[in-house]
Amino acid sequence: MRIQKDISLKPYTTFGIDAKARSFVEVDSVEALRQVLLDPAFVSTEKLILGGGSNILLTKDFEGLVIRMAIMGVSIAAEDELYTYVRAGAGVVWHELVTESLEMELSGLENLSLIPGSVGASPMQNIGAYGVEIKDVFHCLEAVDQQTGELRIFSHQECQFGYRESVFKHELKNQYVITAVTFKLSRKPQYQISYGDIQKTLEAMGVTDLTTKAISEAVISIRRSKLPDPAELGNAGSFFKNPEIPAQQYEDLKNRFPNIPGYLTTPGQIKVPAGWLIEQAGWKGYREGNVGVHAKQALVLVNYGGAAGEEIKTLSKKIQASVWEKYGIPLSAEVNFI
Ligand code: FAD
Numbered sequence: 001m002r003i004q005k006d007i008s009l010k011p012y013t014t015f016g017i018d019a020k021a022r023s024f025v026e027v028d029s030v031e032a033l034r035q036v037l038l039d040p041a042f043v044s045t046e047k048l049i050l051g052g053g054s055n056i057l058l059t060k061d062f063e064g065l066v067i068r069m070a071i072m073g074v075s076i077a078a079e080d081e082l083y084t085y086v087r088a089g090a091g092v093v094w095h096e097l098v099t100e101s102l103e104m105e106l107s108g109l110e111n112l113s114l115i116p117g118s119v120g121a122s123p124m125q126n127i128g129a130y131g132v133e134i135k136d137v138f139h140c141l142e143a144v145d146q147q148t149g150e151l152r153i154f155s156h157q158e159c160q161f162g163y164r165e166s167v168f169k170h171e172l173k174n175q176y177v178i179t180a181v182t183f184k185l186s187r188k189p190q191y192q193i194s195y196g197d198i199q200k201t202l203e204a205m206g207v208t209d210l211t212t213k214a215i216s217e218a219v220i221s222i223r224r225s226k227l228p229d230p231a232e233l234g235n236a237g238s239f240f241k242n243p244e245i246p247a248q249q250y251e252d253l254k255n256r257f258p259n260i261p262g263y264l265t266t267p268g269q270i271k272v273p274a275g276w277l278i279e280q281a282g283w284k285g286y287r288e289g290n291v292g293v294h295a296k297q298a299l300v301l302v303n304y305g306g307a308a309g310e311e312i313k314t315l316s317k318k319i320q321a322s323v324w325e326k327y328g329i330p331l332s333a334e335v336n337f338i
């Protein structure tokens with residue numbers, strides 16, 4: 001195991017911010033992870049667990065130890081009458097797991113195609129897209145306690161999944177390193193095509209026989225049409241979460257802004273697309289120096305090159321203030337600030 005010193009994290013996050021890590025190590029096994037966590041030289045050092053770096057904004061140099069997850073491997077853990085339980089290491093690239101599941105003719109991950117990042121980070125914020133969240137296909141995960149090095153299994157219930165939420169962002173924040181995740185995938189296709197433009201895209205693609213692969217291709221096509229490729233333009237996907245507001249507040253806003261979109265989620269709560277609020281507040285396509293708001297998706301903040309994390313943070317604060325002023329709705333960040 002090689003501990004590197006004072007390295008740039010620019011290649012390790014999709015925002016492409018040139019911040020430094022005081023110490024940096026890649027771990028490819030649970031044993032290697034334990035060795036680092038329990039190393040007396042690092043026991044009291046602040047740690048940052050890094051997957052693909054696609055949901056992180058580095059606002060300054062990180063003075064502690066970055067542990068980059070490189071635990072690989074995809075295997076079938078079990079099978080029952082209807083489901084195949086697929087276990088993947090935390091370092092597996094998410095979309096590679098999706099592709100493998102399609103090759104195994106398993107259904108459940110197709111709507112989550114092309115989400116950047118690693119398997120290990122997927123339960124952190126219960127990743128979701130096009131009507132599916134990982135909570136719908138999650139079976140259990142393995143995680144190592146950062147203090148003791150002990151391995152613990154977390155059930156679905158213990159993860160406390162919510163919209164872009166889990167126990168690992170709250171009560172257990174910075175306490176566990178997720179080392180593997182097991183998904184419960186169906187051998188009988190369970191198609192989810194009611195969300196957004198999926199059906200329209202399948203029709204445009206000339207698909208008559210629905211398959212999981214066709215759904216995956218449709219999702220990929222929609223995503224490519226609006227989300228910037230981090231290899232070309234630094235970003236971390238949706239910068240903010242879509243806010244949920246009380247139904248009464250939504251009705252009041254509807255009187256003032258008749259076109260405001262909203263979807264009933266939990267009873268009495270309406271989810272409003274943050275992208276709409278930000279666009280209507282005049283930010284879509286806005287650019288200020290090296291940072292800006294994506295021209296095709298107002299929920300995505302971008303680094304045109306050379307931006308400091310603080311510049312992106314400052315822009316995000318301005319957007320929050322203007323949406324609050326116009327609509328009285330607080331936007332909360334989806335991206336993790338470091
Ligand atoms: P990182 O950014 O490396 O880490 C994210 C957080 O998880 C950090 O707090 C980190 O410390 C922690 N962490 C990472 N790995 C572990 C681990 N093994 N154990 C413990 N903690 C860990 N998200 C969606 O939900 N839906 C989308 O449709 C979507 N689209 C996106 C599109 C683009 C273009 C981009 C750039 C991002 C998008 N995202 C989306 C956000 C991002 O892809 C997800 O949040 C993803 O799960 C992050 O994975 P990562 O490995 O890059 O995590």
Ligand code: EPU
Nearest residue numbers: 129130237238240241242261273275276279296297298299
């Ligand atoms: N909209 C606008 N202007 C914009 C963008 C969006 O008006 O510039 C409005 C439109 O009304 C549109 C609606 O917002 O119909 C929804 O937009 P979109 O379908 O692009 O999805 P989103 O709500 O902006 C969410 C997730 C994405 C996920 C997509 C697809 C969050 C915070 N974001 O985005 O996840 O891929 O739905 O399911 O929930 C991410 O988390 O990083 C991410 C990209």
